[in-house]
Amino acid sequence: MKCFQFYLKEKKDEPKTTNSTLAPSSGSAFTDHDVKQPGCELNSQNISYASRESTGRNQFPSLSERPNNLKEFTLPELKVATKNFSRSTKLGEGGFGCVYKGVIKNSDDPVKNVDVAVKQLGKRGMQGHKEWVTEVNVLGVVEHPNLVKLIGYCAEDDERGIQRLLIYEFMPNRSVEDHLSAKSEAPLSWAMRxxxxxxxxxxxAYxxxxxxxxxxxxxxxxxxxxxxxxxxxxxxxxxxxxxxxxxxxxxxxxxxxxxxxxxxxxxxxxxxxxxxxxxxxxxxxxxxxxxxxxxxxxxxxxxxxxxxxxxxxxxxxxxxxxxxxxxxxxxxxxxxxxxxxxxxxxxxxxxxxxxxxxxxxxxxxxxxxxxxxxxxxxxxxxxxTLKQKETKEETGKKGKRxxxxxxxxxxxxxxxxxxxxxxxxxx
The missing domain is CATH 1.10.510.10 (Transferase(Phosphotransferase) domain 1)
Incomplete structure (x- = not known):
């Protein structure tokens, strides 16, 4: 159990604005879905209203002082887990940055491995850092079967500058948006919806x-x-x-x-x-x-x-x-x-x-x-599941499913x- 605290200052309120500029959405990609987009720049097609909130504000000052069970990872550990952030492990990207599939040791049974999704902060300066802080503060203290579990975080500096990463449970069956898409091979059944x-x-509700x-x-x-x-x-x-x-x-x-x-x-x-x-x-x-x-x-x-x-x-x-x-x-x-x-x-x-x-x-x-x-x-x-699908494709490509x-x-x-x-x- 540890408290995750930050240097960011508190303010009573934020300036409101209705004259927002447009920017890419922060979309999530903790899945095996290959977005097939080059590099790690911000090129999501989901458009959002850009925030003009103060970048110096910690929006969850009270939560940052609560105990949590998050694990603090080192950058070398995550490089090993993701094969040095190899393109072969890249799951996709959103406004936050790139997401990679990684493999770490099970904390309860070190003999076993656990698949995780590693989200790496892109080149967004303080705005991206603020969202990273928010994720840690929120998911560090809330827990529910219908919320993605945050396993840990990494905050280090290396030769490339400030490194901010989040480590989540791996979600192998992608997003609901993927399955509602016209490109989906088999749309979600009504019962599943x-x-x-x-x-x-x-x-x-939680x-x-x-x-x-x-x-x-x-x-x-x-x-x-x-x-x-x-x-x-x-x-x-x-x-x-x-x-x-x-x-x-x-x-x-x-x-x-x-x-x-x-x-x-x-x-x-x-x-x-x-x-x-x-x-x-x-x-x-x-x-x-x-x-x-x-x-x-x-x-x-x-x-x-x-x-x-x-x-x-x-x-x-x-x-x-x-x-x-x-x-x-x-x-x-x-x-x-x-x-x-x-x-x-x-x-x-x-x-x-x-x-x-x-x-x-x-x-x-x-x-x-x-x-x-x-x-x-x-x-x-x-x-x-995608894992089963991949196994099928690897064992023999005798026809398209x-x-x-x-x-x-x-x-x-x-x-x-x-x-x-x-x-x-x-x-």
Missing amino acids: LKVAQDAARGL LHEEMDFQIIFRDFKSSNILLDEDWNAKLSDFGLARLGPSEGLSHVSTAVVGTMGYAAPEYILTGHLTSKSDVWSYGVFLYELITGRRPLDRNRPRSEQKLLEWVKPYLSDAKKFQQILDPRLEKKHFFKSAHKLSLVANRCLARHAKTRPKMSEVLEMVNQVVAASVGIGSPHPPMK RIVDIRVVDGGSWLARILSSKHAKTC
């Missing part, structure tokens, strides 16, 4: 309501939801996270940070951050699961580029609603379930932040959707009440 929705809601302090994720999106070996979904990439407002305050004033397409409208407009900002992002994500489309896709026709604007005309009629369902899945098997989930999404996307439900309430609604979705198949996707009720809800059901509620009005 419901499980992901549950897991992600559990993670957010951050918002289940500790003696509140954490606002601030960058909730499908690329920051990773899948472990057993296909459990876990939230990752806490570099933009913030402590919730102090007692007696309604919000935190901050620079506008997050990914376009997910950020809540009132947060973009005012810079006032609350946990309801995460609830909005979760609502966007539910429509991502339902449609298989990204929240913002410039490659589509202009009228279809913004997901929430595109789906709006299809929500009031059951027959029209079928047209927005992911075409890669059999509509008749999950139509009713998907419509119920869309009603939950509508609650999350309420125009006024105060009328959105808390994440614990959202989780309860999603649980009821799952419980009512009988006979839609196994929650496990019809594909092997290549729900009916129209009635949406009963008149007296909880979802019918939600649909008729004033809270169902979305932006």
